[in-house]
Amino acid sequence: MEEVVRYSFRLRPGRTAQSALMAEWHRCRFLWNEAVYLQQSGERPTYSKLSKLLTDARTRSAWLRDGAQVPQQQMLRTYAQALAQSFSVQSRGWPKFKPRKSTRLSLEYTRRGFTIRNGRLMLAKGVSVPVVWSRRLPSEPTSVRVHQDSLGDWYASFVVRRSAEPVTSAGENTGIGIDQSRHDSRVWAKRIVDHHSLIAVEDFRPQFLAKSTLARKAADAAIGFAKRELVNRGIRAGRKVVLVQPAYTTMTCSRCFARAKQQLELAERTFRCSDCGYCGGRDRNAARVILAVAERGHTRVDDVSQSSHLLRAGGSVAVRA
Ligand SMILES: [Zn+2]
Known part of the structure; x- marks a missing residue:
C-alpha cells in the first residue's frame, strides 16, 4: 500500500521573500482573472490555450517575466481544472474572480520550480525561505504549495510518497x-x-x-x-x-x-x-x-x-x- 500525503511546515520568510512571494501571487492572480474574463467573453479556455497565451504574455510583459513561470503555469492549470469541473452536474458554478483583498496567497510549484537546500526552500527566481522542519520528509517531494492562512502565517505543504x-x-x-x-x-x-x-x-x-x-x-x-x-x-x-x-x-x-x-x-x-x-x-x-x-x-x-x-x-x- 502506498500513500500520497501532504506534509505541512511553517515557513519563516524574511521581508524580501515575503514581498517577492506577494508580487508572484499578484501576477498569478492577474493571470487567473484574465482567464475568467476570457471565459466570460464566451470562450472556453483550456489549459493548452491558456498556456500559449501565457507564453505570448510573458514575451510582451516584463512584469510577468519578472516572476517565475512554474507557479504561473500552475495557476492556469488549476483554473482549467476548476473550469472543467464546473461542467459537472453538482457544480458550484464557474471559477470566480480573485479580488486583491479577499483572496489568500497560494502558490504551487512543481519539481522544476523548487529545491530544498541547506534546510531552506529555494523557489524559482531565487526566492529563499527558511522552513521550520517539525518532522522529516519521507521522500523527495513532487510539489509544494506555499500559502498563507487567515492569520497571515506562512506554510509550505509538500506532496510526498510514503509506503504504508x-x-x-x-x-x-x-x-x-x-x-x-x-x-x-x-x-x-x-x-x-x-x-x-x-x-x-x-x-x-x-x-x-x-x-x-x-x-x-x-x-x-x-x-x-x-x-x-x-x-x-x-x-x-x-x-x-x-x-x-x-x-x-x-x-x-x-x-x-x-x-x-x-x-x-x-x-x-x-x-x-x-x-x-x-x-x-x-x-x-x-x-x-x-x-x-x-x-x-x-x-x-x-x-x-x-x-x-x-x-x-x-x-x-x-x-x-
Ligand atoms: Zn492531465
Missing part, C-alpha cells in the same frame, strides 16, 4: 494472520491520525469480495478492518475524514483533472494523460485524485469544483487499499 503496510499477507493460518494484522492496523491508523488533519479514504468496492478466494477474502477483510479503524479513530480525534467514491479515481488525471476515455486495464500500472501529458504510477495518480477531491470538500470526482480551501497545519492524507 497496514496488513501483511493473511498467511497460512488466517486466524493468526488477521489477529496480527489487526494490531498492525491499529498502529498504522494511529500513526496516520496523529499526523494529519484531513484523511481521505477511498470507499471499498464490495464486488471485489465476491470474486476472491478464501485467503484473498481474509486479506480484504483485514484491509476493511484497517480502514474502519482509521475512519473511527480519525473521527474520534476530531479529524476531517472523507470517504471518496472510487468511481473515476483511476481514470482522472491528478494534474489537470481531465478524464481518460477508457478505464485502465488492471495490469496497466502507469497513468498517462492525453490532455496535459502527465505520466505517473497508476495508484499514485489515483491517490492524488482522491486527496484533491477530499481537499476541495467533496466525496466524488464528479463533484469537484474550484474552491480555495486551504488546510491549516497538520497536512492531509489519502489512503487507497
Whole structure:
C-alpha cells in the first residue's frame, strides 16, 4: 500500500521573500482573472490555450517575466481544472474572480520550480525561505504549495510518497494472520491520525469480495478492518475524514483533472494523460485524485469544483487499499 500525503511546515520568510512571494501571487492572480474574463467573453479556455497565451504574455510583459513561470503555469492549470469541473452536474458554478483583498496567497510549484537546500526552500527566481522542519520528509517531494492562512502565517505543504503496510499477507493460518494484522492496523491508523488533519479514504468496492478466494477474502477483510479503524479513530480525534467514491479515481488525471476515455486495464500500472501529458504510477495518480477531491470538500470526482480551501497545519492524507 502506498500513500500520497501532504506534509505541512511553517515557513519563516524574511521581508524580501515575503514581498517577492506577494508580487508572484499578484501576477498569478492577474493571470487567473484574465482567464475568467476570457471565459466570460464566451470562450472556453483550456489549459493548452491558456498556456500559449501565457507564453505570448510573458514575451510582451516584463512584469510577468519578472516572476517565475512554474507557479504561473500552475495557476492556469488549476483554473482549467476548476473550469472543467464546473461542467459537472453538482457544480458550484464557474471559477470566480480573485479580488486583491479577499483572496489568500497560494502558490504551487512543481519539481522544476523548487529545491530544498541547506534546510531552506529555494523557489524559482531565487526566492529563499527558511522552513521550520517539525518532522522529516519521507521522500523527495513532487510539489509544494506555499500559502498563507487567515492569520497571515506562512506554510509550505509538500506532496510526498510514503509506503504504508497496514496488513501483511493473511498467511497460512488466517486466524493468526488477521489477529496480527489487526494490531498492525491499529498502529498504522494511529500513526496516520496523529499526523494529519484531513484523511481521505477511498470507499471499498464490495464486488471485489465476491470474486476472491478464501485467503484473498481474509486479506480484504483485514484491509476493511484497517480502514474502519482509521475512519473511527480519525473521527474520534476530531479529524476531517472523507470517504471518496472510487468511481473515476483511476481514470482522472491528478494534474489537470481531465478524464481518460477508457478505464485502465488492471495490469496497466502507469497513468498517462492525453490532455496535459502527465505520466505517473497508476495508484499514485489515483491517490492524488482522491486527496484533491477530499481537499476541495467533496466525496466524488464528479463533484469537484474550484474552491480555495486551504488546510491549516497538520497536512492531509489519502489512503487507497
Ligand atoms: Zn492531465
